[in-house]
Amino acid sequence: MKDCLLIIEDEKLLGLELKRFFTKQGWEIEWVETLEDARQVLLQQKIDPLVVLSDMNLPDGNGLDFLEAMRDKNIEGIEWLFLTGYGNIADSVRALRLGAFDFIEKPCELNRLSLQIEGATRSAKAQRRLLLETQSSHRKYSTDALLGNSINSKRLREMLKRISQVPFSSLVIHGETGTGKGLLAKVLHYSGRRAKQPLVEINCAALPHELLESELFGFEAGAFTNARKRHRGLFEQAHQGTLFLDEIGEMELGLQSKLLKAVEELKIRRLGSETEIDVDVQIIAATNKDLSKQVAAGKFREDLYHRLSVLAVHIEPLRQRLEDLDDLVPAFIGEFNAKSGKKVSSELCDETWRQLKDYHWPGNTRELRNVIERCVLLAEDDKFPLQWLQLSGKVEVENPATPDSAKHLQIPLDGSLSLQDMEKYILQRVLELTDYNVTAAARMLGSTRETLRYRVQKYQLKYP
Ligand SMILES: Nc1ncnc2c1ncn2[C@@H]1O[C@H](COP(=O)(O)OP(=O)(O)OP(=O)(O)O)[C@@H](O)[C@H]1O
Ligand SMILES: [Mg+2]
Numbered sequence: 446m447k448d449c450l451l452i453i454e455d456e457k458l459l460g461l462e463l464k465r466f467f468t469k470q471g472w473e474i475e476w477v478e479t480l481e482d483a484r485q486v487l488l489q490q491k492i493d494p495l496v497v498l499s500d501m502n503l504p505d506g507n508g509l510d511f512l513e514a515m516r517d518k519n520i521e522g523i524e525w526l527f528l529t530g531y532g533n534i535a536d537s538v539r540a541l542r543l544g545a546f547d548f549i550e551k552p553c554e555l556n557r558l559s560l561q562i563e564g565a566t567r568s569a570k571a572q573r574r575l576l577l578e579t580q581s582s583h584r585k586y587s588t589d590a591l592l593g594n595s596i597n598s599k600r601l602r603e604m605l606k607r608i609s610q611v612p613f614s615s616l617v618i619h620g621e622t623g624t625g626k627g628l629l630a631k632v633l634h635y636s637g638r639r640a641k642q643p644l645v646e647i648n649c650a651a652l653p654h655e656l657l658e659s660e661l662f663g664f665e666a667g668a669f670t671n672a673r674k675r676h677r678g679l680f681e682q683a684h685q686g687t688l689f690l691d692e693i694g695e696m697e698l699g700l701q702s703k704l705l706k707a708v709e710e711l712k713i714r715r716l717g718s719e720t721e722i723d724v725d726v727q728i729i730a731a732t733n734k735d736l737s738k739q740v741a742a743g744k745f746r747e748d749l750y751h752r753l754s755v756l757a758v759h760i761e762p763l764r765q766r767l768e769d770l771d772d773l774v775p776a777f778i779g780e781f782n783a784k785s786g787k788k789v790s791s792e793l794c795d796e797t798w799r800q801l802k803d804y805h806w807p808g809n810t811r812e813l814r815n816v817i818e819r820c821v822l823l824a825e826d827d828k829f830p831l832q833w834l835q836l837s838g839k840v841e842v843e844n845p846a847t848p849d850s851a852k853h854l855q856i857p858l859d860g861s862l863s864l865q866d867m868e869k870y871i872l873q874r875v876l877e878l879t880d881y882n883v884t885a886a887a888r889m890l891g892s893t894r895e896t897l898r899y900r901v902q903k904y905q906l907k908y909p
Contacts, residue, residue, distance in 0.1 A: 509540055634687040
């Protein structure tokens, strides 16, 4: 299919010349002589041009007014180029402000014009790709993308529906690892008012803080040793959209104060620059830490905490909304069936359900998804394979009568230990019992050495 170019030009000779020239270059040309005709072909969608090449002064009006009117009609994915006999600065400024691709003075050499049209075509195609992506994300990340029929999940969906209707400047999502914070941020963005604008994500734990700072705020050439070119930071890239700051609890205090300033004043300054730039961004921050505790420990700025948590959303751990498994498990089986071409049934036997519901899911929905993926991939027939569930690390508290035995631990169930503390306690005891032999400890816990090492680090367990 040929790309379509709409020419709006009332000078017959020029119109004809343009039509001939661009037809030869392989374009499908629609040439109209008035704005009314242009309006007809655009609104009735008789044609779908990538580029509009328009004269400024037409018998029935001004090209820029026309562009402005078409913008309101949601005509998207088209680049506009203006040709004018008597260019003035005010017009060219207005053209650019309205988002026109360029503003060219007549007479204009055809080969040069052709280059400009090529540039405009590339840009229109890129815009259309982005529009398509946004539309598909829009469908993919509606509030219904959050599965689960527990009371908690229903409430969460209701709350999201309400929040996404209102303009908010910042919001914090709190939840253990794997509970769906990242998914929720996408849902908030794509079902909200900024859905057509960018969603820019950064994980604050993934970069050393100097780098995080230059990523967020950008820099001018020469701001530091390796800054060869100017770099627009994520705040600027997220302009009019959403900036998602994942693991905000890991951000260093100095940077927190710069972030606070940016969030409050909606102005940023690139590193090495004197000029402030206005940015219009909505901030979504996520954390698996209890920020109020971080504040109490002096690790998180109180003012930033209050600023961000004007709206706060908490996602309960999966073990506290096990009813969600009824929706999540079949959905994940379906997803991995589709990916692997298998037909594993989502009718599970009672024992499988029992094991799924008895497990305490420290890795939450992500862990569940991974477990289901493994089961679907390893299934030999259409039956869900119980043997691949392998839900290990369950807290054994069934036999407190034999506390002295080396194979048993006694754990108080009077609320004095949180699950995390229990896990920590178990790990510490098993390591002591095995004389800090990680392989033996892993075997005892039905886990792997890698997992164990990770947890030892995570809980900073004593290790001789
Ligand atoms: N309610 C839900 N419905 C469907 N899928 C979900 C739901 N919650 C989480 N998931 C899925 O679980 C996986 C983990 O979610 P996500 O990455 O958003 O968690 P997270 O809280 O950001 O984890 P982390 O703290 O490790 O970054 C993703 O594949 C996500 O799509
Ligand atoms: Mg995440």
